[in-house]
Amino acid sequence: MSSNGLVLFLVIAVASLFVPSRSVVPILVLALGSAFTLALGRRGVVVARRALLSVAPLAIFLTLVWVVIVGRAPEVVFFRSTRPASPWLSVAAITSRLFLLALLTFGVIEAGSRIRPPFVFGLALPREARIVLLATTSLVGAMRLGAERAHTALVSANILTGRRSWRNLAHGWLLVRTTWVAAVGIAVERLDTKWKCEDLPNAAAAALPPARGLNARDVIWTSLAGLCLCGAVAALLR
Amino acid sequence: MRTNLVILVALCAALNLVVGTIVYLFKLPVYLDMIGTILCALTIQSSRRIAFIASAAAALISFFLAGLVNPYLPWFSGTGVAVAAVITVVGNPQAARLREESMRKPGFWVRIAGLGILTGLVAAVVSAPVVVYLFGGVTGSGSAALVAFFLKTGHELMRSALLSGLTAEPVDKTAQVLLAVLLLRSTPTSFLARFGAEGSPGRIAA
Numbered sequence: 188m189s190s191n192g193l194v195l196f197l198v199i200a201v202a203s204l205f206v207p208s209r210s211v212v213p214i215l216v217l218a219l220g221s222a223f224t225l226a227l228g229r230r231g232v233v234v235a236r237r238a239l240l241s242v243a244p245l246a247i248f249l250t251l252v253w254v255v256i257v258g259r260a261p262e263v264v265f266f267r268s269t270r271p272a273s274p275w276l277s278v279a280a281i282t283s284r285l286f287l288l289a290l291l292t293f294g295v296i297e298a299g300s301r302i303r304p305p306f307v308f309g310l311a312l313p314r315e316a317r318i319v320l321l322a323t324t325s326l327v328g329a330m331r332l333g334a335e336r337a338h339t340a341l342v343s344a345n346i347l348t349g350r351r352s353w354r355n356l357a358h359g360w361l362l363v364r365t366t367w368v369a370a371v372g373i374a375v376e377r378l379d380t381k382w383k384c385e386d387l388p389n390a391a392a393a394a395l396p397p398a399r400g401l402n403a404r405d406v407i408w409t410s411l412a413g414l415c416l417c418g419a420v421a422a423l424l425r
Numbered sequence: 426m427r428t429n430l431v432i433l434v435a436l437c438a439a440l441n442l443v444v445g446t447i448v449y450l451f452k453l454p455v456y457l458d459m460i461g462t463i464l465c466a467l468t469i470q471s472s473r474r475i476a477f478i479a480s481a482a483a484a485l486i487s488f489f490l491a492g493l494v495n496p497y498l499p500w501f502s503g504t505g506v507a508v509a510a511v512i513t514v515v516g517n518p519q520a521a522r523l524r525e526e527s528m529r530k531p532g533f534w535v536r537i538a539g540l541g542i543l544t545g546l547v548a549a550v551v552s553a554p555v556v557v558y559l560f561g562g563v564t565g566s567g568s569a570a571l572v573a574f575f576l577k578t579g580h581e582l583m584r585s586a587l588l589s590g591l592t593a594e595p596v597d598k599t600a601q602v603l604l605a606v607l608l609l610r611s612t613p614t615s616f617l618a619r620f621g622a623e624g625s626p627g628r629i630a631a
């Protein structure tokens with residue numbers, strides 16, 4: 188699938204989850220998400236595991252709050268007001284929809300990971316937005332490395348510790364400052380020299396892949412997601 | 426194309442994302458994910474409209490990219506835009522003072538606390554519907570205990586989520602405003618001058 192097809196599929200599939208209707212649509216979306224994950228082959232198992240891991244802490248907290256402490260169901264479950272029901276059922280309803288949301292998102296990210304260059308750069312966004320995305324992802328890598336380097340230096344200098352400590356709380360901002368000042372220093376220097384010579388924005392725009400239209404696979408998956416959305420809306424209006 | 430502006434937005438969005446890594450290195454129980462957004466709104470002095478657009482863009486980009494790791498984060502993009510708006514309207518006119526004023530003066534801390542509390546209140550109001558409608562009132566960590574406490578004391582779900590946010594967000598946002606101001610004070614004047622800070626021609630250089 189193409190970058191734009193993946194995002195369109197995700198938006199429509201997730202939108203169908205949020206239509207506040209009492210219908211079989213979540214099951215349809217589950218089937219869609221499962222089919223999409225299965226289409227990823229062995230990587231689908233990794234996607235499902237990631238989705239489970241992301242929803243597990245929320246499920247634990249929801250159970251603790253609604254079942255153990257409060258002992259009743261929430262008044263709102265996933266965009267729909269509910270009548271009094273079992274807290275277990277409500278927690279299961281919220282958790283299963285959050286799981287579907289995570290499954291679809293991670294599935295799309297996994298499918299997009301095959302696209303080169305990274306699929307976010309192929310999105311049909313305004314030129315400036317694509318350049319900022321490119322610059323941000325590039326700077327994140329540089330800043331993360333800078334932060335790790337500064338962290339090592341500050342721990343070696345006995346200003347910070349490698350463990351949870353009050354000293355980290357008191358002096359931790361030094362690490363943020365070191366990282367920021369280093370990144371700004373690099374940017375200032377390059378803005379006046381290297382990036383000016385390279386004509387950065389135009390060069391970056393030229394390096395980005397062109398935003399392509401939808402292909403056959405995009406149309407098939409997007410249509411299936413569209414069917415789920417139509418089903419949800421129809422159930423809502425009925 | 427305003428190269429300086431693009432680089433500032435990218436730097437601030439990257440800062441939003443990287444501070445998450447730093448918090449992890451510190452092993453602290455907080456989420457300082459909007460320092461870049463606040464810093465961006467404070468840095469641009471040439472035009473408040475541009476300051477808002479740039480800081481909102483930094484927030485949206487960082488939430489979008491963070492969503493590639495945590496699929497629930499992009500739902501709080503509205504909070505990022507609201508924080509950008511508050512800081513632009515209230516904090517941006519005070520940026521020069523916050524940068525120059527001595528930290529020993531009580532006025533400096535009053536300004537930081539005022540800005541942080543106001544931002545926290547707005548963030549809590551904007552986040553509450555997402556917390557209720559998407560997560561059933563519970564997003565994990567310490568906020569779950571607060572929501573549980575308010576629910577147990579007889580409040581409705583929406584009110585509990587709002588009260589939980591109003592309790593926790595001002596503390597978190599005050600810390601973020603303080604960190605952003607400390608970074609603003611550390612930023613080289615030559616860089617700030619590109620965005621209309623004092624002593625510069627007052628326009629964004631191309």
